[in-house]
Amino acid sequence: MTDRVEGRPLEDVDLARLARDGDVHAYGELVERYREVAFRTAWLITRSTADAEDAAQEAFVKAFYALGRFRAGEAFRPWVLRIVANEAKNRRRSAGRRERLALRVAGERGPGDAAPSPETAAVEVERREDLLAALEQLPERDRLVVAYRYLLELSEAETAEALGVRPGTVKSRLSRALGRLRTEMDAEASDG
């Protein structure tokens, strides 16, 4: 991490300014900060590891050349996630109806892993596999907004930016999606 001022890491806006002046190293720090959320944002759209990597890499390159349009005061993360999402969408479009990887939970914890948090325990009680299966049953427009908002923990504004919709659309889609998920989970509970 860059320590250029009194030992403090530089803010995104400072790194973006340096990058705009041609400092590729500064830009590399921005890429490092956001590569994970960028890759996962792309993966949730493409459901292909290779396509998500290509999309994220291409998006960061395009974002570098577009830094001239990055406005002072704007947050870098949602700005770049919009570019990432567009690249991922284009790759998914090219891929056509090719089979996509499903969402799944990670394997069991190892003996050295920390004990699950109370929230995690709650998920286990509520059958996290059922929840994931219910999420996968949602229409894509609803599934993506839930995945961005809750699985990736993007803010509403970032979710809106990544999907290219108004914040009001994020709210209405979330409300609809949560309603469907609740119905599905309640049905599972009564069946089980």
Add this chain to the structure above:
Amino acid sequence: MSEERLVAALAALGPEIAYPTTPALVPAVTARLSAPEARRPVAPGRARWTRRRMLVLVAVGVLAALAIAAAARLAIGAFEVREQPASTPSPSQSPVQPGELGEPVPPEDAAEAAGFEPALPEGPPPDEVYVVDSPFGDPGLLYVWMPSETYPQIPGSEWGMVLMAFQGDAETVIKYVERFEDVEGTSVEGRSAYWVDVPHVVEIETEAGFETFAVRGNVLVWEGEDGISYRMETALGLVEALELASSATR
């Protein structure tokens, strides 16, 4: 399950998702940006061939510029034009099928369903309205009119006029033309617009994936007020189409 508990469960599920390992993007990105042929970012005010400038050029009809920027993309709101060889529709390709794009809604409920109210052209009211809701972008509305004296039948289609309206700029509808020169720049009430009067292909993103249709009518795309963009497919000529579009802005 309460909504509060559901949200907590989803938030707790996030770290449990088995994403593929995030690749080390920094070396690849910085290597590409450090390559001898790499450019530097274009500073504000010196941007060349930005989308906005492209649209201005289109609006004033500087068609030669389009050939220069053949690799670029043209976009107005939710409607984007891409140049792609072999974009002439095949004889078997169907025209826009509203029922494959969205759910029909009563006209009086359309604005509420989409969350915005498009301005419709003066004249007979639409016969059917559909809500188009894709994974990306805000919901859109698709209006269709049966053929009539006012709206002659679109070649190869059962409709007299098809009007799509979207809010926002997430590109939901992609038009593929053989050559950018097939796209004629014009304006509606001073706002950017383009006109395509050659057969081409349109691809629309829906819940079911990407639906591709043949377009054998004439198409006017324009930017309305409040971030709403419109696409009108008609058998009418440019002058009549522009009058209709202008009537929608009044």
